[in-house]
Amino acid sequence: MSRIDVISSFARYEMRRAIARRKVLILVGFTILLCTLPYYGLSRIAYRIPAPDYPYIWVTVISFVGPLFLNFTAVLIAAGAMSEEYEQGTAELLLSKPVNRSDYFIGKFLGGYLLFLAILGLDVFLSVASAYATFGVQLSLGLLPGFILAQSFASLLFYSLAFMLGELMRRSSLAYIFSSALFFSSFITNIYLELIYTLTGNGFYRTVQMYLPTSPADSLAQQYILSRLPSTILFVLRLVGAGETVASSANFNIALILVYTSIGLLIAAVYFTYSDISRKVS
């Protein structure tokens, strides 16, 4: 038995634990609705959509609503990963065994993240299937692996920050509140800064906007996919807001995601390593 086996057993445990909580089932329900209903709605106004855009309609939900929803999904999964264990008093039993704390930490992180990837996979599958069902054959599906990779990497940002807040708070309600507040305040600030920049033209606001966690997390996957689509599908491009996103490069976004993720993980790991394992707190 290697440490990898121990880590993978913790990861499996975390996936089952998160699934056993109803919130994951609710998230799956939302995913199903979010990835099917918009296509049905678009099909009702299909006469207003230019026919050449039909084969690319799958892009709409995936690259526009998807990142926002997926990042929030990451927040909801990660915020409870550590905090719920303290709250329920179950961490104590697992950590009283001769096991490295780091194995537990990595296993929990990976378990929740794998669950997130499963929801991301479901999101992509349902979107493409719904697009196919409502608008016929879809093209450029070869972009999907790259999109999935970009989105999984981008979502690490909020996943790590929420994971960190769960470890620091050790109460799931507080962890959810603080992580959601972080997510939405960044999202709303982003919109305001965009507006102020448009009105004033002051580059300072755009610079601040570029460094907000929402910018790279929401735009990386979109950047990847939109830059590879034909420029003639104007309806789809307009619908997903192409050209309205923060004007930072993909490399800058990748670097920023790495920085935020590392900070979140580092703080969580240090706190977890050096602090006492609290007893049941609720």
Added chain:
Amino acid sequence: MGNDLSSSPSPLASAVISFQDAVKNYGRAKTIGPVNLDVKKGEVLGFLGPNGSGKTTCIRMMLGLIRPSTGKVLVNGLNPISNHVNSLRNVAYSPELPNIQTFLTPSELLSLVLHELHFSGSDRQAEVRRVLELVGLTNYADTKVGKLSKGMVQRLSVAQALIGSPEVLVLDEPMIGLDPAGSSHFRELFRQFSKEHNGTVFMSSHIMGEVESLCTSVALIHNGRIVFRGTINEVIRNTLEFTAIVVESSPLSEVALSKIRALDGVSEVQIGQAKNGNTLTETEIIVRSEQSSELRSIISQLIVNSGAKLYTIKQAENLLERAYIEALKGNDGKKREDNLQ
């Protein structure tokens, strides 16, 4: 007294668990320690103390779940914080009414624990079955924990501690929630663990009878400090300064009672209520002597010679409880005196 286990371990045996001036500071409100306590290999130690005295803090320091503010705790000679895996390799913990994820089944929990213990190979299923059988949960192997009764969850807590053949058992109120048959079964299980595997048991409990019948020694913690450490006989002798022998017999004659009173070491004879229509009397004989076991045979001989029917003669069973209460009172009194000075 029912100390069936082997006597105190050899003083040469090394300490498996060692608290060295360990202090846990919870801020201005509360401090536990300094605690100094050694537990030797093969010892079965009852860890006693009132609620909030620091028992659980000590156990959690021992398991590396919390770090001492000052001083140190060593398990198998190693620091359980900095060397968690090696120090706790042969140590298992059964918490009081543990919090276990309700979606797991006993089999799944035990498999997870075996993964944590790096228990390899195809023997895993066999080990799970063995332990489930040992604690009487075979029929509930695949029932979700959320559907188990309190007693069954407690059995599962002990099962996850016994799995993987540990050498040191740390038990926090192991008999809580168990029916009498379950308690008796577990007592026997822990005895076997100690006798057959020379295992060390560190047991926190409020049930004095359990401690008295199972443990070779006790440590009494009060207000965060160890106020007594020794064998059960020592704690009784030092705290109560007497032991008691209980005799169940037909009513004893005045002559027999006078002879008993006159025995060297006997300080008091208390005659209890007659039972069974005056055919049986319970007499408690207070003994202030080191030789209470020798006195027992002398007293039985004396009763039989007096013509009375002797049904049972044994050392009083609740002495540890009396000693415990006295020790706590004494410690509080000492503290009050210290404060006055």
